[in-house]
Amino acid sequence: MTGEGGGLVGLRAWLGGPALSVWAKHDRFSEGWLPLWRHMEDSAAVAGRLWDEWLPLSVRRLIAGVLPGGEGDARYLAVWLAAVHDIGKATPAFACQVEQLAQVMRGHGLDMRSRQAMGADRRLAAHGLAGQVLLGEWLVERHGWTARQVGQFTVVVGGHHGVPPEHGQIQALDRHPHLLRTHGPSGGLWKGVQEELLDACAREFGVAERLASWRVVKLPQPVQVLLSSVVIVSDWIASNPDLFPYFPEDVPRSSAERFAAAWRGLDLPGPWRAEEPAGDAQGLFASRFALPPGAKVRPVQEGAVELAREMGGPGLMVLEAPMGEGKTEAALAAAEVLAARSGAGGVFFALPTMATGNAMFPRLLDWLDRLPALEQARHSVLLAHSKAALNDKFADLMRSSRPIASVDVDGIGEREWRPASRDRVAGAELVAHAWLRGRKKAMLSSFVAGTVDQLLFAGLKSRHLALRHLAVAGKVVVIDEAHAYDTYMSVYLDRVLSWLGAYGVPVVVLSATLPAGRRRELVQAYAGESTDSEAVAAFGAVAQADGYPLLTAITPGGVPLMRCPAASARTADVSVERLDDGVQVLGDRLEQELAGGGCALVVRNTVRRVLEAAAELRERFGEENVTVAHSCFIDVDRAAKDAGLLERFGPPGRADRPRTAHIVVASQVAEQSLDVDFDLLVTDLAPVDLLLQRMGRLHRHLRGGQEQTDRPERLRRPRCLVTGVDWSAAVPAPVRGSLAVYGAYALLRSAAALLPHLDGGRQRPVRLPEDISPLVQRAYADTPDGPAGWAQALQDARVRYEEHRADQAERAATFRLDTAARPGRPLFGWVAAGVGDADDTRQGRAQVRDSRESLEVVVVQRRADGTLATVPWLAPDRQGRPRAGLPLPTDQVPTPFAARTAASCGLRLPIQFSYADVMDQAIDELEELCIRAWQVKDSHWLAGQLILPLDEDCQTRLAGFILRYSPSDGLEVTREER
Structure with a gap:
């Protein structure tokens, strides 16, 4: 009969006395211990159940696709690797660590020196590396593999503590064979025990007859990574003594009973099994989102769903559409289609800041509540940033989970889960599962909203990187505000996209203001470089596309698809005017504009300028009529500020709009992810894409029909006043704070792009959304732009800009992960010279952000x-x-x-x-x-x-x-x- 791990009769039945005496786990407080054979069996059983019930279908398909026996072979391989991952503990270098257990092994003939006598050399034979060497020897000597063939499999064993070995470590161990088995007569017994354990695992877990066919396999590096992560997760679960008790506390019972009790205690939520929604986009959006009565799905939303269905497989979709056009809902609807077709088991929504992540989390929960595939299942949900526990919505989910206990699984004090009552509530349930917490495991949750840093960490050489790859490899990844990431962050993002393409992960990229050159970089990073003339021409077309809204899609190794859905009926002609800098000038103008009431947004590029403006405006309008919003508030006040802005300036029917003149003076926090609406905008000069984002807060909703009759008469036509710059100079001179934040080149290019529209539009106003893409492409084009008198200033600024970009790219490349190597090449040294552990702390974020x-x-x-x-x-x-x-x-x-x-x-x-x-x-x-x-x-x-x-x-x-x-x-x- 086949057991949980694919076993036949139980591992112990294949083993003799010396092999049974080898130990794997020891608790120095209780003196409990676990024999190696038992931990092998536990790990294999966990891996088998993870494969059957927890791994997303997309991950299983990727591994199965490279093996001759398909998914059957893939499951056997994962279970077997989990079983043998700790074979390196059957060595003198490991076994000598606990003297009383070592003495038992000596009694069975497995002689070894004491830990002290073995000295510092013992560290050369870390049990992961030792296991890699032993497994490789066994495959070569007993199964006829070549030395070149074994590494792609054995590296999974070598790297199961988070860092695959480097060539130098392997060579150093080769020079110290006594660490693997002692000299003299007992050395043969050590080798015999090691082979006996490996033989037993091969027979018990069904791979003995498969090893010959696997010799010709070349495992792609993404598959090696995924197998490594499966083994790591299996080991962590099987190492929890609350789930898998040590001897002698372990009550006598069969292996199947032991595992069944542990799995019931773990109660791990399974992956999302998405079903492709039937019907048209209108019906899909009506059932998934709270559409107002009579509301119609927008063309870009309909186009995103249609393109997801047309792609034919997992791929990258870039969705460019105006602010307020419903890109978030379009991405979630497309994700549902892409997940159903790819077998993805969840969604990760990556956003630029903690604040935007907090804003997205309840929207994600609302969407999940309406998914029919979740009605009879439990799924894990995560808010992924360092202050997530302070978010009320996420805290509610955590309080409904189980308590945790501290268990040291690999010498680093990993916090583990303690089993509790198994009483469950029937029906759908979203949980912040306690076992899926901590910096290594949290991203393994099925549905995640968080900062983009968590995604960028997948491109950073760091410990336990395999787990970060597993976390994204089994999901649909949505990247919001793609224009918001500078060169430094883009270096990591592009490398992550190349790995996501290798994994076949569906990706949806969202932006309202994406430069065409950046669009091409994103598409090409995912699809991979190609010298094929047709592909080169297709990528060139991506960079030249000028439609807006624009949908671009590509599958790994494929040719881009582009669609231009019609713009929605929502349009606005924004009159753009220069305004001299100075708080008195600002106050005079706002007194004039708001004489009949109205709500104005003033956006400044630095906090100092925010506070200076607010002080002047309070003198004129009163304390109660001026609100300040910027990044230098304590977290709880910042959250209250955002909530207050939504309550007063949010969509009609959901906001209690001020009845008298009111001014919000804000920094860049007002640019994104807040659905707020103002009658008048005053903004410091900023890069044109950010200016357009700010304009997206201007007349965002209809108030009194197309004529906006519910707004003050003077403010019924949207106007944007651009300040923070000396407009009287021969070349516009931005204020010092703006230069420090954005640099001269981006600001001058923005001013040049806006020239035809300034001062009320001598030629014409900025037409939204029609002018969004042309303005962005003009400001970010490689060709010079601007009046002749600006040429030298632009050239000087560009030199500094290019030097800064080159410096960013060079520094970012220091710890950037390499691209996936050719199939069959082992992951040796995969994260060599890395940063150690990567986490969402201020130090961790600094590794992927140039700040x-x-x-x-x-x-x-x-x-x-x-x-x-x-x-x-x-x-x-x-x-x-x-x-x-x-x-x-x-x-x-x-x-x-x-x-x-x-x-x-x-x-x-x-x-x-x-x-x-x-x-x-x-x-x-x-x-x-x-x-x-x-x-x-x-x-x-x-x-x-x-x-x-x-x-x-x-x-x-x-x-x-x-x-x-x-x-x-x-x-x-x-x-x-x-």
């Missing part, structure tokens, strides 16, 4: 008596519990509620604190307040955090700066006078 490392602090208040408390202006939580002024004792861990409330007051300090000397001084000063009582594992909200205490006037001093904070203005930083 100065920033300091993040938790803001609290120091009272007059010296005690600490949460800041005093916080509103109650959703249950009505007060959060303001909660005590934060320094002699013990605060209550969980107080600690979480304090953690929700995180703040990223501005750029002044990103310079090395200032940062070092700031860290030294902040660490003086290190509260030892909080640095314990029970204080996970506050342990390791830098605490910034404000006095009762909400001020403090730090590294030569005065910091002032208010819930209305956020953080204001000024340099101390000396």
Whole structure:
């Protein structure tokens, strides 16, 4: 009878006394232990069930496609590799680590020196590398493989702790054979035990008769990666003693009973099994999204669904359409079709910032609630960024999951899952599954919304990279705001796309303002380079396409498809005018424009300019009529700001719009992902694609029909006033802050593109969406642009711009993953010279973003008596519990509620604190307040955090700066006078 792992009679039945004495796991606290044969059997059983019930169909198909026996062979291979992954523990170098267990093995003739006598050389034979060597020897000596053939299989064993071995490590072990088996008579017994274990696994798990046919197989590197990840996950689950108890606590029972109990306890949600929706796009959108009564699906949405059906297989789709055109819904609808056709088991929605990720998460949950394929299934859901636990929606899901326990699975203290009650609620259920938490495993959840950093990490040489690849290889990947990523990030994104193409992952890229050259780079990165003349011409056509909206699609190795759906009926002619810089000029103009009421958005390129403008406008319009929004608010205030903007300036019928004149002064946070609508826009000069994004917040919705009669009469035609620049100079001179943020070249190219439309459009206004693509392509074209008098300034700016881009690309390439090598080449050295662990911390994000490392602090208040408390202006939580002024004792861990409330007051300090000397001084000063009582594992909200205490006037001093904070203005930083 075949068992869970594909076994026949149980592994123990094939083994004799010495092989049965080899140990694999030991708990130094309880003295419990696990024999190697049992861990082999557990791991194989887990791998078999993961293959049957957890791995997405797309992953299984990719592995099966390269093996002569198809999916049957693929399952046998995965189970067998999981079974033998720890064969390197059957060596003196490993077994000597626990003396009492080593002594038992010596009693069976397996002689070995003590750990101390073996010395530092023992580290050359890490058990993963040792297992790779032993398995390779066995395949060569007992099954006739060549040395060149074995590496593509054995590297899965060698890399099961996250880093495939490098050639130098393999050579070093070759020079120390005594680490694998001792010299003298017992050496033969060691070799016999190793072969006995490997022979037993081959027979028990059904590969003995398949090995001959596998000799001619050349495993592509993506397949090697996926097999490695399956083995890693199987090992982690099988290493959890709460699921698979150690001896002697393990009650006598069969292997099948042991595994069945463990799998019930794990209760791991399965992958999404998408069903292709029937009917037309109108019916699909009506059933998946909350369309208003009588609303019609937009042409670009219909086109995305049709193109997904036309592609014929997994591929890349680039969807370019105006702001507010429903690109998110189009992407999710296309993802449903692509998942059904490819076998993808989930969706990852990648967004540029934590704030946009938070905004997307409830939309993702709403969509999931309407998917018919989820009605009778449980699926894991994740909000993927470092502050996800502070998101109320995600916190609700986590609270419904099971508790976790700390288990050291590979020497690094990985947090593991503790089994609990198996009572379940029937029907559909979305869970933030407890086992799928932590920086290594979280992305394995089926449905993920998070920052693009999580996707870019898949292109970064780092430990456990195979798991990140498994996480994306089995999903549909949606990349939002593709225009928002600079050269540094694009280097990683393009490399990730090349691997996604190799995996056959469906990808949907969204943008309203994508340069044509960047469109071609994205398509070609996914499809791969080609010298075929037809392909070269097709890629050239992608770069030349000027339709808008535009849909572009390609399958790996295929020829691009392009479609130009009609624009929706939503159009706007935006009158664009110059406005001299200066807060008094701004105030005078807004007093004139808002004399009859109305809502204006003022977008500044720096926080300092936001606060300067807000101060002037409050003097004129009153405190209650000016709202400030920028990135330097504590997290909880930033979330409240976004919610407040939506409540007052959101879509008609869902917002309580101010009845008197109101001005929002914002930084770039107003550019994306907020469905807000204003009567008038004043903006600093910015790159033209970002200017267009800002214009997307202008007359975004109809208010009083096509004539906008619900808006003040003076503001019924959309107008954009461009400031932040000296327009009187021979060459426009942007203000210093804008130059620091965007550089002169992008700003001058933007001004040149806008020249025909400035001052009310001497030629004509900016017509949306008609002019979006032409403006973007003009501003980003390689050919010179602008008046003759600007030529030298543009040339000088371009030189600096190209130098900066080249520097970004060079630095990004340092830790960038290589492209997949030819099939059959092992993954040896795959992540050599990498960054170690990669995670979504400020240090981790700095690895894939070209930004100065920033300091993040938790803001609290120091009272007059010296005690600490949460800041005093916080509103109650959703249950009505007060959060303001909660005590934060320094002699013990605060209550969980107080600690979480304090953690929700995180703040990223501005750029002044990103310079090395200032940062070092700031860290030294902040660490003086290190509260030892909080640095314990029970204080996970506050342990390791830098605490910034404000006095009762909400001020403090730090590294030569005065910091002032208010819930209305956020953080204001000024340099101390000396």
